[in-house]
Amino acid sequence: xxxxxxxxxxxxxxxxxxxxxxxxxxxxxxxxxxxxxxxxxxxxxxxxxxxxxxxxxxxxxxxxxxxxxxxxxxxxxxxxxxxxxxxxxxxxxxxxxxxxxxxxxxxxxxxxxxxxxxxxxxxxxxxxxxxxxxxxxxxxxxxxxxxxxxxxxxxxxxxxxxxx
Amino acid sequence: xxxxxxxxxxxxxxxxxxxxxxxxxxxxxxxxxxxxxxxxxxxxxxxxxxxxxxxxxxxxxxxxxxxxxxxxxxxxxxxxxxxxxxxxxxxxxxxxxxxxxxxxxxxxxxxxxxxxxxxxxxxxxxxxxxxxxxxxxxxxxxxxxxxxxxxxxxxxxxxxxxxxxxxxxxxxxxxxxxxxxxxxxxxxxxxxxxxxxxxxxxxxxxxxxxxxxxxxxxxxxxxxxxxxxxxxxxxxxxxxxxxxxxxxxxxxxxxxxxxxxxxxxxxxxxxxxxxxxxxxxxxxxxxxxxxxxxxxxxxxxxxxxxxxxxxxxxxxxxxxxxxxxxxxxxxxxxxxxxxxxxxxxxxxxxxxxxxxxxxxxxxxxxxxxxxxxxxxxxxxxxxxxxxxxxxxxxxxxxxxxxxxxxxxxxxxxxxxxxxxxxxxxxxxxxxxxxxxxxxxxxxxxxxxxxxxxxxxxxxxxxxxxxxxxxxxxxxxxxxxxxxxxxxxxxxxxxxxxxxxxxxxxxxxxxxxxxxxxxxxxxxxxxxxxxxxxxxxxxxxxxxxxxxxxxxxxxxxxxxxxxxxxxxxxxxxxxxxxxxxxxxxxxxxxxxxxxxxxxxxxxxxxxxxxxxxxxxxxxxxxxxxxxxxxxxxxxxxxxxxxxxxxxxxxxxxxxxxxxxxxxxxxxxxxxxxxxxxxxxx
Numbered sequence: 001x002x003x004x005x006x007x008x009x010x011x012x013x014x015x016x017x018x019x020x021x022x023x024x025x026x027x028x029x030x031x032x033x034x035x036x037x038x039x040x041x042x043x044x045x046x047x048x049x050x051x052x053x054x055x056x057x058x059x060x061x062x063x064x065x066x067x068x069x070x071x072x073x074x075x076x077x078x079x080x081x082x083x084x085x086x087x088x089x090x091x092x093x094x095x096x097x098x099x100x101x102x103x104x105x106x107x108x109x110x111x112x113x114x115x116x117x118x119x120x121x122x123x124x125x126x127x128x129x130x131x132x133x134x135x136x137x138x139x140x141x142x143x144x145x146x147x148x149x150x151x152x153x154x155x156x157x158x159x160x161x162x163x164x
Numbered sequence: 165x166x167x168x169x170x171x172x173x174x175x176x177x178x179x180x181x182x183x184x185x186x187x188x189x190x191x192x193x194x195x196x197x198x199x200x201x202x203x204x205x206x207x208x209x210x211x212x213x214x215x216x217x218x219x220x221x222x223x224x225x226x227x228x229x230x231x232x233x234x235x236x237x238x239x240x241x242x243x244x245x246x247x248x249x250x251x252x253x254x255x256x257x258x259x260x261x262x263x264x265x266x267x268x269x270x271x272x273x274x275x276x277x278x279x280x281x282x283x284x285x286x287x288x289x290x291x292x293x294x295x296x297x298x299x300x301x302x303x304x305x306x307x308x309x310x311x312x313x314x315x316x317x318x319x320x321x322x323x324x325x326x327x328x329x330x331x332x333x334x335x336x337x338x339x340x341x342x343x344x345x346x347x348x349x350x351x352x353x354x355x356x357x358x359x360x361x362x363x364x365x366x367x368x369x370x371x372x373x374x375x376x377x378x379x380x381x382x383x384x385x386x387x388x389x390x391x392x393x394x395x396x397x398x399x400x401x402x403x404x405x406x407x408x409x410x411x412x413x414x415x416x417x418x419x420x421x422x423x424x425x426x427x428x429x430x431x432x433x434x435x436x437x438x439x440x441x442x443x444x445x446x447x448x449x450x451x452x453x454x455x456x457x458x459x460x461x462x463x464x465x466x467x468x469x470x471x472x473x474x475x476x477x478x479x480x481x482x483x484x485x486x487x488x489x490x491x492x493x494x495x496x497x498x499x500x501x502x503x504x505x506x507x508x509x510x511x512x513x514x515x516x517x518x519x520x521x522x523x524x525x526x527x528x529x530x531x532x533x534x535x536x537x538x539x540x541x542x543x544x545x546x547x548x549x550x551x552x553x554x555x556x557x558x559x560x561x562x563x564x565x566x567x568x569x570x571x572x573x574x575x576x577x578x579x580x581x582x583x584x585x586x587x588x589x590x591x592x593x594x595x596x597x598x599x600x601x602x603x604x605x606x607x608x609x610x611x612x613x614x615x616x617x618x619x620x621x622x623x624x625x626x627x628x629x630x631x632x633x634x635x636x637x638x639x640x641x642x643x644x645x646x647x648x649x650x651x652x653x654x655x656x657x658x659x660x661x662x663x664x665x666x667x668x669x670x671x672x673x674x675x676x677x678x679x680x681x682x683x684x685x686x687x688x689x690x691x692x693x694x695x696x697x698x699x700x701x702x703x704x705x706x707x708x709x710x711x712x713x714x715x716x717x718x719x720x721x722x723x724x725x726x727x728x729x730x731x732x733x734x735x736x737x738x739x740x741x742x743x744x745x746x747x748x749x750x751x752x753x754x755x756x757x758x759x760x761x762x763x764x765x766x767x768x769x770x771x772x773x774x775x776x777x778x779x780x781x782x783x784x785x786x787x788x789x790x791x792x793x794x795x796x797x798x799x800x801x802x803x804x805x806x807x808x809x810x811x812x813x814x815x816x817x818x819x820x821x822x823x824x825x826x827x828x829x830x831x832x833x834x835x836x837x838x839x840x841x842x843x844x
Contacts, residue, residue: 047832048720049808050766051818059809059824061832064477066824068809097811152811 020110020136022143023090023103025073030103031110031136031143036092040106043087060100062091069100075151076131094148101151110143112136117145175274178224180462182217182271186264187527189213193264194533197257202243210260211240217267229270232263232284235291242295254541259291261534311339311374313366313381314391317359321386324359325349331384332366339370339377363389465560468521475510475517476709476804480826482510483801489829514709514802522557522705525603525612528567529554532574532601539578546585546596547578556603558610562703565683566612569676573614573699574599576673581618581697591694593617609685610705615698621691623648630654649689653677676701681839684822686786710805712825714798714833715781717762718770721833722794723803723825724783728838732781732797740775750780750791757782760841761793765820770795785838792841801827805835819844 020031021040041062046069048058055074059066069089074080081104089100116137133147189210196206218233239256266287270280315331317324328349332342345365346355370377374394381390486503529551536549558566582588582597589595602613623645630636630651638647653673677687685703704727712723713732739751740759748759759780763770772778772795780791803825807813822837 045831047824047834048768049812049818049821049834050768052812052815056812056815059812059832061826061830064480064826066806066809066826066832068811098809099811 018111018113020112020143020145021090022107022110023088023105024107025076025104026078029107029141029143030072031112031145032090032092032101032148033145034109036094036148038091038093038098041089041091041100042085043083043089043102057102060089062098062100065098067091067098067100069102070151071102073102073104092148094152097152099152110136110138112138112143112145120144175224178220179271179275181220182267185213185217186268186271187531190261190264190534191530193257193260194537197253197537200253202253202256204244207240207244211237211244214240221267226270226274226280228280228282228284229267232266232288232291235288235295236260236263239291239295242299255294257537258541259287259294261538262287263291310367310369310394311377312393313368313377314363315366315381315384315387316363316389318386318388319360323356324364325353325356327384327386328355328359328364331364331381335366335368335380339368342366342368463520468517468560472517472521473804475514476806479510479514479709479802479804482506483827484830487829511802518559518709519557521560523560523563524555524557525563526551526554528563528570529601529603531567532570535571535574536578536599539575543579544584545578545582547582548596548598549574550598550600552600553603554601556605556610558703558705562683562705565679566701566703569679569701570601570612570614572673572676573701574601577614577616577618577697581616581620583619587619605705606702610703612701612703613698614701615696617696620693620695620697621649621652621689622693626651646688646690649691652689653687684837684839686839688786709802710835711800712803712833712835713781713800714827715762715779715794716796716798717766717794718768720766720768721798721827721831722762723801723833723835724781724792725835725838726800728783728785730782730784730789732779734778735775735780737776748775750775752782752791757789757791759791759793760844763793763795765844772796783838783841785842788842790842792836803827803833803835 016033016035019034021034021037022029022031024030044060044062046058046060049056052058055070055072057069057071059068071080083102086105087102088106089102090106091098091100093099117134118137120132120135131147131150132144133150134145136143136145192206192209192213196202202210214233214237218230218237221229221233236259239259243256263284266282266284270282273280273282315328317327321327328344332344332349335342344367345362346352346358349355349359374392378392381387381392384390486507491499532551533549536547539545540547577599578597582599583591583593585595588597597617599614599616602611602615604611626648627636627640627643631640635651635654653676673687680687680701680703683703685701688700688702689697690700691697711726713726713729715722715724735750740748741751741756742748748761749756750759759775761773762768763773775793778793778795779797780793781797782789782791784790805823806825807823808818808821812818820837820840822835822840824832824834827833
């Protein structure tokens with residue numbers, strides 16, 4: 001019985017397996033597992049909420065649902081950039097929390113087979129290393145595959161509250 | 165995995181059902197205890213509840229609960245069938261309530277997804293011990309009261325022997341060792357004559373009171389004269405027995421039973437009728453005893469929340485249509501008419517949905533009965549709980565928040581407020597103290613008042629304690645009584661020198677205040693020395709939809725609940741005062757209020773930084789008032805309160821924000837938490 005259940009789950013997941021939505025932040029290209037992605041919307045008017053870390057830009061109204069948005073650029077400690085019509089919000093659902101990720105632009109959905117994915121190199125100096133789960137090779141390019149759960153991780157929140 | 169799926173809804177059902185049954189059970193026990201006897205109805209009810217719990221817990225494989233339920237069921241089975249008269253209601257209540265507590269704890273564990281590991285064996289053995297004790301005492305203890313009754317029937321009523329037989333048969337229900345003269349009533353025709361002449365003499369043992377028995381005999385039809393005596397000791401009784409050649413009546417009955425089946429059936433019916441009447445009376449009594457069971461369907465709260473959300477969406481969508489920017493400046497008479505109609509319906513719908521979420525306070529109030537009882541036993545005080553207005557309804561969410569505070573307050577009242585019986589006697593009060601729980605509506609608020617007729621608060625004691633603990637902000641002489649009394653709400657304050665099981669640690673009142681503030685309410689304390697203390701909780705009816713005033717600061721919008729706005733105005737330069745620390749204040753009609761600039765507090769960029777260019781809104785909460793400064797007012801609107809997204813909340817609770825809402829144009833407005841703003 002349990003086997004049957006498991007295999008159906010696997011079948012369902014199959015269509016999403018190894019598929020990544022890629023987006024760009026400055027020069028780098030990032031990938032995010034497609035199973036997390038709910039939808040992609042253009043930039044909207046954001047309501048700021050006071051007393052939050054800078055990367056949490058505020059909340060937006062997505063058809064009556066209020067979701068928080070974070071600026072991935074700021075989150076990765078890059079220079080913030082003016083939003084333009086290429087700026088997108090990727091709405092993701094991570095551990096049942098809906099959240100919008102503001103990125104420079106969305107590129108495409110790619111299939112990166114497992115054998116083309118490698119572990120990130122160990123960098124002792126890197127600050128934001130832990131957001132990168134793997135590195136995917138597509139032709140000559142590399143895509144940095146994000147660890148979504150790490151993006152919202154509590155580790156970071158603890159740091160934040162300490163900073164306060 | 166698949167097994168889990170099958171079990172979960174069942175488990176939910178079990179938890180829900182058992183919790184409800186336990187509440188009923190507790191109520192039944194407390195009612196019985198208050199009249200210090202277990203009526204047949206309540207025994208049956210308890211028996212039935214225990215039976216259900218036993219069955220369902222056995223099905224859920226919760227052996228300990230099921231065994232315990234079985235033990236209690238046994239006890240009540242005995243009570244129901246044997247009806248022993250020497251039971252101690254309060255001991256039984258203790259035993260059963262112990263059991264109830266155990267099951268409650270276990271159910272709570274289930275609810276939280278923990279494994280059930282409590283062992284009920286000690287409670288079960290206690291119950292069994294008690295059961296065997298009362299069983300034994302009922303067997304060995306002789307019914308020591310012996311009665312003699314002489315009955316004369318009216319002349320000419322005929323069939324005296326049959327009438328005598330009827331009496332004896334009925335008497336059999338509550339007396340033992342009945343013997344009579346003449347002895348062979350039914351078989352010997354002469355007995356009729358003897359009864360006519362000398363009357364029917366009965367000797368029996370019974371533990372009913374004289375009055376009860378007297379009443380029984382007086383009910384006899386065609387009774388002319390009756391004499392009932394309680395015989396002093398067995399010796400007299402025995403002598404008379406021997407003298408009169410009385411016969412054990414039981415033999416006669418068994419003999420007669422064979423022949424007189426028909427007759428008996430009829431008599432039984434009569435008996436039943438009487439019983440039914442009694443039952444009716446009992447039931448009526450139960451009804452008046454405040455059993456608040458209503459015909460209710462239980463709906464998952466999640467579904468209600470969803471419905472609420474949908475209605476909220478609709479309200480917003482309606483605002484989006486009616487306040488659509490495209491319509492600005494157009495003359496649309498028919499549209500406006502239709503819009504008003506729509507508005508009327510949505511408002512009505514909102515109210516109805518809100519009323520679904522409204523729950524009477526009775527359950528919460530009735531829970532306090534238990535606390536009062538337990539505390540009275542432990543502290544050896546006599547306290548009566550009076551409940552007024554338990555039908556008052558409040559939002560389901562709010563109820564959850566006031567249950568704990570109420571418990572604290574009731575405990576405090578009994579522990580600190582009500583004096584011991586002796587002390588009360590000395591002060592010329594009734595021996596039994598009273599704690600009163602009152603609930604009533606007042607505008608859009610509900611007032612819940614916990615008052616006691618105890619000693620009241622001691623101003624000097626509070627002040628000295630407060631100064632010891634450095635809780636004083638004003639000079640002692642400057643404080644009004646009310647201010648002093650309200651000191652007891654501060655965290656860490658306790659006048660009780662000894663920490664008892666129930667209170668004295670000084671966290672209670674603080675928790676009360678915080679819980680109440682969490683739902684936007686306030687706590688007031690009032691007291692009369694020697695007369696008692698009164699604590700008032702003022703709580704909003706609902707949290708879900710509020711009338712709000714939208715204001716603008718820079719590009720951000722904020723919403724302030726209309727209820728808390730006193731006035732809004734554009735200040736003139738001369739009214740504004742600032743102290744050396746840069747704190748700004750404003751003078752309004754001779755009163756000075758603190759000014760809170762939203763754009764500074766929340767670091768919002770705005771063009772308007774001069775006070776006389778913007779607008780001042782005076783808000784009040786409880787007895788505190790401050791002025792907040794904003795760019796401009798946008799307008800009044802009914803808004804649906806939504807919580808800030810979970811993700812945001814995980815960072816921290818933001819000072820002064822109660823949530824957010826959607827405005828007519830689809831933008832988001834942040835709802836200001838007035839209580840929070842004032843405490844900034």
